[in-house]
Amino acid sequence: MISAPSGSGKSTLVNQMRSLVGNLDFSISYTTRAPRGSETDGREYHFISRDKFEDMVQEGEFLEHAEVFGNYYGTCRGSLAHAFTEGKDLLLDIDVQGASQVRSRMPDAVSIFIMPPSPDILATRLRNRSRAEGSVQDEVIARRLANARREIENYREYGYILVNDVLDRAVEEMAAIVVAERLSRNHGAVSEEDKELIAKAESCRQRNSEARIRPVLQAFGVVNAEAAPV
Known part of the structure; x- marks a missing residue:
């Protein structure tokens, strides 16, 4: 499960990571919101009616x-069944509510x-994305920044944290996490390259990320910014 505030670059990270790691099945979510820009039904989302x-x-x-923001989003159970049948890991791109x-x-x-x-970098990314979609609405950006803070408050619920x-670097770290988790399940021989990937993944565990994420938490005004072990 991969979660992030809107505008954090999650889709770009996931797409690039999938080019590095094979045997992954990506779950295309369903949503009631309208397509943005060049989005196509069945590629970014399955766009369906509210009814x-x-x-x-x-x-x-x-x-x-x-x-989320007045629109429904959901992951179909069939995605998990399909990945299981194919012997693949399923990648879920979902918000903190869905992850819970x-x-x-x-x-x-x-x-x-x-x-x-x-927050400043996130605001710039959100503004650039809105501009590319043909409409920059400051109130929408402000609302998404406020929501980002609320979502970041849930970071303790996650096993790994990336900035x-x-x-x-973020792409390499995400790929390392997937490979390391597979190695932990397989219990086979571990090469020197595998050991490097495991070490990189371990550095991203929440309990090992305190120093790296504290400035981000403070910038977003997240109080009691102490990373709890997972």
């Missing part, structure tokens, strides 16, 4: 679902939280 989404909820078709639901049902799921470096300040 259809609510029917799917009633039928129990979602592994998790949540309402999945965690309650699948406590062994690996969770990664991506933090933007600072997306240098894209290439």
Whole structure:
């Protein structure tokens, strides 16, 4: 499970990481919001009506679902079944509400939280994205910044923390986490290269990330910014 405030660069990280790590199945979420820019149905999201989404909820078709900024988002249970059948790991791009639901049902799921470096950088990213979509609304950006702070307050719920300040490094760290988790399940021989990846992944564990994430927490005004062990 990968979660991050809107505008943190999560989609870019996931796409680049998938080019480095094979045997991953990506769950395409369902949403009731309208497509943005060049988004295409079935690629970024499955875009459906609110009535259809609510029917799917009633039928129990979602592994998790949540309402964010007035729109529904959800992960279909079929994604997990398909990945299992194919013998692949399933990658979920979900918000903190959805991650909490999945965690309650699948406590062994690996969770990664991506933090933007600072509110100023996040605001710039949000403004650039809005400009590319043809509309910059300051009130929307302010609302997303406020929501980012609330989401960051949930960082203790995640096993791994990444700070997306240098894209290439964050991509390598995410890939290392996936490989290290696979190695921990397989219990096979570990090469020197594998040991380096495991060490890189361990440095991203929440309990080992305190020094790195404290400036981010302070910048967003997250109080009691002490990283708790996971």
